[in-house]
Amino acid sequence: GENVEQHPSTLSVQEGDSAVIKCTYSDSASNYFPWYKQELGKRPQLIIDIRSNVGEKKDQRIAVTLNKTAKHFSLHITETQPEDSAVYFCAARRHQAGTALIFGKGTTLSVSS
């Protein structure tokens, strides 16, 4: 089955800096890769996702890149703000109905002003 590794487990940056979180996956058949943000005491929410037919996707200050050959994908947050502080989870799944997302263990991002 799928296994997703996520690094780093914690990340501290200054406001305005960039933050990068990296994930690797094991199942070469996986081709859907979402990222979820979980603020303290709240439920995880989808912030961006990418499918394997593209290498990069951007939405304002966040972007995700995918390298299928190396089986890794990354979340990039630019111009970080204190409200970006949260736990971020990557996930992977085969592109078909009938399978569940497998999540990484999360990265706690702290943005200090």
Add this chain to the structure above:
Amino acid sequence: GAGVSQSPSNKVTEKGKDVELRCDPISGHTALYWYRQSLGQGLEFLIYFQGNSAPDKSGLPSDRFSAERTGGSVSTLTIQRTQQEDSAVYLCASSLSRQGGDYGYTFGSGTRLTVV
């Protein structure tokens, strides 16, 4: 409903007791998932229901855990003979699911289970 509802929000139980956790998904969402979130362990997949298909139970950690989904809507996760290591937040999520489509999950707010 407007969102995924879970109840209870908090549950404290004595070791050895059985507990039932409830999830009411978004109306029209055919896929329903249960995950467990322990400190430092991320979101651990437990079980997945898709329409009338047999559920994917591959993530259930032991035979003390079971789940059912009645009428393709509400789901109940049951933990028998609870142990202290079962203490965690149990999250339910639902999504649209059609062949060839990927849809994001909508999570409930979770049930925090504490076994004492």
